[in-house]
Amino acid sequence: QVQLQESGPGLVKPSETLSLTCTVSGGSISSYYWSWIRQPPGKGLEWIGYIYYSGSTNYNPSLKSRVTISVDTSKNQFSLKLSSVTAADTAVYYCARDLAPSAVAREGSWFDPWGQGTLVTVSS
Amino acid sequence: QSVLTQPPSASGTPGQRVTISCSGSSSNIGSNTVNWYQQLPGTAPKLLIYSNNQRPSGVPDRFSGSKSGTSASLAISGLQSEDEADYYCAAWDDSLNGPLFGGGTKLTVL
Numbered sequence: 001q002v003q004l005q006e007s008g009p010g011l012v013k014p015s016e017t018l019s020l021t022c023t024v025s026g027g028s029i030s031s032y033y034w035s036w037i038r039q040p041p042g043k044g045l046e047w048i049g050y051i052y053y054s055g056s057t058n059y060n061p062s063l064k065s066r067v068t069i070s071v072d073t074s075k076n077q078f079s080l081k082l083s084s085v086t087a088a089d090t091a092v093y094y095c096a097r098d099l100a101p102s103a104v105a106r107e108g109s110w111f112d113p114w115g116q117g118t119l120v121t122v123s124s
Numbered sequence: 125q126s127v128l129t130q131p132p133s134a135s136g137t138p139g140q141r142v143t144i145s146c147s148g149s150s151s152n153i154g155s156n157t158v159n160w161y162q163q164l165p166g167t168a169p170k171l172l173i174y175s176n177n178q179r180p181s182g183v184p185d186r187f188s189g190s191k192s193g194t195s196a197s198l199a200i201s202g203l204q205s206e207d208e209a210d211y212y213c214a215a216w217d218d219s220l221n222g223p224l225f226g227g228g229t230k231l232t233v234l
Contacts, residue, residue: 044212049222
C-alpha cells in the first residue's frame, strides 16, 4: 500500500526557509493530490496546502505569501518550502495523500494515508 | 484558526458509548461533508471516517459518523482502552477554499 515519508532538516534558523520533501512509495504520485499539514507541539492540525501531480497548487491563505509546494514525478516526491520562518512555525509537519469524492472538485476531500511526520524546530 | 468547534475532552468507561461533537457553519459543515481522524499518542493522524459516515477498510464498525445541518458527531460504541486518543473533525471550508480542522478532542478511557 502507499506509504509516505517526510525528510528534511529538523532545525531551521529564524528568517530562513524551511524545506521538506515527501517521498511516496508503494504507488505512483500521478493522478492524485498531495497535501502538507502541520501540528505545533501540543496543538491542533493546520492544512498548509496541496499540489496536484500536474503541478497545480492551492495554499492556505494564512500562509500563502510564504509557501511553495512543488512536485517531482520522476522521483515520486513532492516538497514544501516555507520562507521567513519564526518560532510560530515550529511544528510537526505531515505529508498526506489528498482524496476527494469527485474527480473535478476538492470539496469534501480527506487525507489518507499520512506520513509519520517530522518535527521542525525554528530556533537560532 | 479553528472555526470547527470540538469539546477539548471526553471520557468513558470500557464498553460505554461516547460521542464527540463538531460544530461549524454554513461555509463548512453546512455545505460540505465531514471527515474524522484519530491520533494515537505520539503517532500521525489516521483517517477514521470520511464523507460524514463512511469507514475506510480496517476501521471497526464501533466507529460511526453523522451530520445534521452545521454540526457533526463521531460515536464510539463498545469503548476500548486502545481508543484513548485525540480525535479531529475536518471539513472543506468555502471561505478558506481548503480543508479546516477542529481543535481536537482528547478521549480518555477511564
